[in-house]
Amino acid sequence: xxxxxxxxxxxxxxxxxxxxxxxxxxxxxxxxxxxxxxxxxxxxxxxxxxxxxxxxxxxxxxxxxxxxxxxxxxxxxxxxxxxxxxxxxxxxxxxxxxxxxxxxxxxxxxxxxxxxxxxxxxxxxxxxxxxxxxxxxxxxxxxxxxxxxxxxxxxxxxxxxxxxxxxxxxxxxxxxxxxxxxxxxxxxxxxxxxxxxxxxxxxxxxxxxxxxxxxxxxxxxxxxxxxxxxxxxxxxxxxxx
Amino acid sequence: xxxxxxxxxxxxxxxxxxxxxxxxxxxxxxxxxxxxxxxxxxxxxxxxxxxxxxxxxxxxxxxxxxxxxxxxxxxxxxxxxxxxxxxxxxxxxxxxxxxxxxxxxxxxxxxxxxxxxxxxxxxxxxxxxxxxxxxxxxxxxxxxxxxxxxxxxxxxxxxxxxxxxxxxxxxxxxxxxxxxxxxxxxxxxxxxxxxxxxxxxxxxxxxxxxxxxxxxxxxxxxxxxxxxxxxxxxxxxxxxx
DNA sequence: CCCTATATTTGGTCCGACCAATTTGGTCCG
DNA sequence: CGGACCAAATTGGTCGGACCAAATATAGGG
Numbered sequence: 001x002x003x004x005x006x007x008x009x010x011x012x013x014x015x016x017x018x019x020x021x022x023x024x025x026x027x028x029x030x031x032x033x034x035x036x037x038x039x040x041x042x043x044x045x046x047x048x049x050x051x052x053x054x055x056x057x058x059x060x061x062x063x064x065x066x067x068x069x070x071x072x073x074x075x076x077x078x079x080x081x082x083x084x085x086x087x088x089x090x091x092x093x094x095x096x097x098x099x100x101x102x103x104x105x106x107x108x109x110x111x112x113x114x115x116x117x118x119x120x121x122x123x124x125x126x127x128x129x130x131x132x133x134x135x136x137x138x139x140x141x142x143x144x145x146x147x148x149x150x151x152x153x154x155x156x157x158x159x160x161x162x163x164x165x166x167x168x169x170x171x172x173x174x175x176x177x178x179x180x181x182x183x184x185x186x187x188x189x190x191x192x193x194x195x196x197x198x199x200x201x202x203x204x205x206x207x208x209x210x211x212x213x214x215x216x217x218x219x220x221x222x223x224x225x226x227x228x229x230x231x232x233x234x235x236x237x238x239x240x241x
Numbered sequence: 242x243x244x245x246x247x248x249x250x251x252x253x254x255x256x257x258x259x260x261x262x263x264x265x266x267x268x269x270x271x272x273x274x275x276x277x278x279x280x281x282x283x284x285x286x287x288x289x290x291x292x293x294x295x296x297x298x299x300x301x302x303x304x305x306x307x308x309x310x311x312x313x314x315x316x317x318x319x320x321x322x323x324x325x326x327x328x329x330x331x332x333x334x335x336x337x338x339x340x341x342x343x344x345x346x347x348x349x350x351x352x353x354x355x356x357x358x359x360x361x362x363x364x365x366x367x368x369x370x371x372x373x374x375x376x377x378x379x380x381x382x383x384x385x386x387x388x389x390x391x392x393x394x395x396x397x398x399x400x401x402x403x404x405x406x407x408x409x410x411x412x413x414x415x416x417x418x419x420x421x422x423x424x425x426x427x428x429x430x431x432x433x434x435x436x437x438x439x440x441x442x443x444x445x446x447x448x449x450x451x452x453x454x455x456x457x458x459x460x461x462x463x464x465x466x467x468x469x470x471x472x473x474x475x476x477x478x479x480x481x482x
Numbered sequence: 483c484c485c486t487a488t489a490t491t492t493g494g495t496c497c498g499a500c501c502a503a504t505t506t507g508g509t510c511c512g
Numbered sequence: 513c514g515g516a517c518c519a520a521a522t523t524g525g526t527c528g529g530a531c532c533a534a535a536t537a538t539a540g541g542g
Contacts, residue, residue: 006494032523043496045286048524052290056297056319058408064524065504073401076409077318078297080402097402101349108345160314161321161338165406167299168317247525273492284527289493305493306535 011040012050016082019059019069030060030067077165081172090182092226099225102169103218105162106150111211113156114202121156122202128152129199136188136195184224194220252281253291257323260300260310271301271308318406322413331423333467340466343410344459346403347391352452354397355443362397363443369393370440377429377436425465435461 015036018024031039036047051067054060058075060067072079080098084090117125128149135142154163186194194217201209256277259265272280277288292308295301299316301308313320321339325331358366369390376383395404427435435458442450 008494034523044524045289045497046495048286049290049293049494051524052293053297056294062524063504064502066523073404074408075405076412077405080405094401097400100353101346101400101402101406104345104349105342108342112341159338159342160335161342163314164316164318164321165342165409167315168406168409171317249525275492286528287526290525303493304535305533307492 007040007042008046008049008053011036011042011047012053013082014040015050015054016057016059016079017086019054020072020079020083020086024069026069026071028069029065030069032066077168077172080169084172089229092229095229096222096226098169098173099218099222102166102173103215103222105165105169106153106218107211107214109150109153109157109159109162110214111207112159113153114205114207114210116158117156122205124152125149125156126199126202129195129202133192133195133199136191139183139185182225182228184221184228186220186224190220248281248283249287249290249294252277252283252288253294254323255281256291256295257298257300257320258327260295261313261320261324261327265310267310267312269310270306271310273307318409318413321410325413330470333470336470337463337467339410339414340459340463343407343414344456344463346406346410347394347459348452348455350391350394350398350400350403351455352448353400354394355446355448355451357399358397363446365393366390366397367440367443370436370443374433374436374440377432380424380426423466423469425462425469427461427465431461 015030024030030036030051033044033047033051036042036051037044040047051060051062055062055067056076057078058070059072059079061070072083080094084094084098113121113125128145132142132145132149135145154166194213197213197216198210200206201213256271265271271277271292274285274288274292277283277292278285281288292301292303296303296308297317298319299311300313300320302311313324321335325335325339354362354366369386373383373386373390376386395407435454438454438457439451441447442454
């Protein structure tokens with residue numbers, strides 16, 4: 001999915017791959033638009049649109065003399081997806097960083113949600129936790145319920161900045177990494193402990209406590225995911241090309 | 242700066258402004274590329290590049306039937322800058338959310354930096370805090386030193402995900418909001434308290450403590466900035482168009 | 483009123499061309 | 513030999529017109 005089959009997107013994907021895999025060094029000049037066009041058998045317009053994409057994600061800097069490759073560390077979030085999707089399996093360290101970061105932001109919205117929630121909203125959150133407690137045996141259903149839960153938290157917190165970052169991160173992660181059958185598993189006792197702590201924090205309207213709990217959840221999720229990737233026996237390739 | 246005077250960028254900026262100020266409703270169809278071209282007195286190619294930009298930041302969804310306006314809440318971080326730069330003064334609530342979010346990420350990297358730092362790196366961090374303590378009277382110098390400090394923290398933490406998000410946020414914030422002479426001022430006693438706590442946390446290599454301290458710093462910064470914007474007497478307009 | 487067949491619109495791509503600014507290469511002078 | 517200077521080739525930005533396939537709008541028939 002998400003593979004918009006336009007020529008310019010394919011060109012952009014190929015150039016992006018080349019840059020991310022180190023075919024160029026920082027500051028190197030890309031071939032001219034005309035050369036790239038002839039190389040890809042495309043029109044200059046298509047190449048220009050592709051280069052425009054790469055420029056927007058900060059991978060290249062287009063100027064009058066030519067397009068120059070930027071250091072990866074100076075790029076935008078949008079390179080994360082392609083970066084994680086490079087190798088056979090996603091880089092565990094990167095995925096771990098990703099989940100920890102996601103967790104920090106989730107914890108922030110969680111704290112804000114608890115701080116500003118009215119009674120009805122608080123009831124909804126508590127209801128979710130109860131539902132979650134009933135799903136510790138069903139991995140898939142739980143995953144989905146957590147998602148709903150955080151969507152609810154996001155709506156309550158009403159934090160546009162985090163929401164937008166979340167959109168960016170989701171676009172990078174869910175489409176690139178979640179697809180394969182990486183099924184992180186958190187031990188049930190740990191999960192029960194987390195849920196209990198969450199419940200307690202909500203009951204006491206203790207925003208710091210729920211924040212810390214959310215952080216811990218993502219920490220566990222990060223560990224579990226890293227492990228799942230590690231023992232992924234390179235079976236399933238195939239994903240949508 | 243940052244004002245790339247290309248036609249397509251100007252068209253993108255204008256359309257972006259129109260969308261963000263509510264000239265369209267979710268799902269509304271934009272005029273066709275040909276119509277937009279004639280409206281702006283530009284070629285279709287220029288319009289296409291502009292629309293491509295808007296699509297990449299999630300403001301519109303280009304499909305075969307036409308380009309449709311997406312809900313703002315579904316856009317990418319890249320809309321934050323233009324969104325904050327819309328009115329006369331930046332929206333205080335949005336700026337507050339922004340700084341809190343930035344703080345959450347800074348706290349995360351801070352924790353990771355402390356956890357994984359060797360002795361030399363730890364010394365460098367401590368040296369920064371000492372320097373900061375000597376600058377509580379010089380707002381500008383302190384601002385700059387904090388920036389250096391967090392750059393150092395970022396390098397030590399070696400967290401690419403946060404770094405990339407930071408790039409995105411900086412591109413949205415520093416270029417759009419910091420420009421005007423909004424000078425948030427944190428009371429010196431509070432600043433001294435924060436620095437003391439930071440120093441203590443570093444001495445003890447207590448990652449949680451430094452994380453919490455960083456969060457508090459940004460909380461204070463958020464308050465101070467909101468206040469500074471509030472009493473900004475709408476004097477200085479002018480910024481780069 | 484619903485469903486289908488046709489005409490129109492729309493985005494994606496291509497080609498060839500022009501302009502202004504940059505890069506490049508060579509030349510001339512000290 | 514080295515550096516300043518000038519002209520030619522290159523490069524990105526834009527334009528205009530053109531074609532195609534898919535999606536939309538329109539008219540027609542049940």
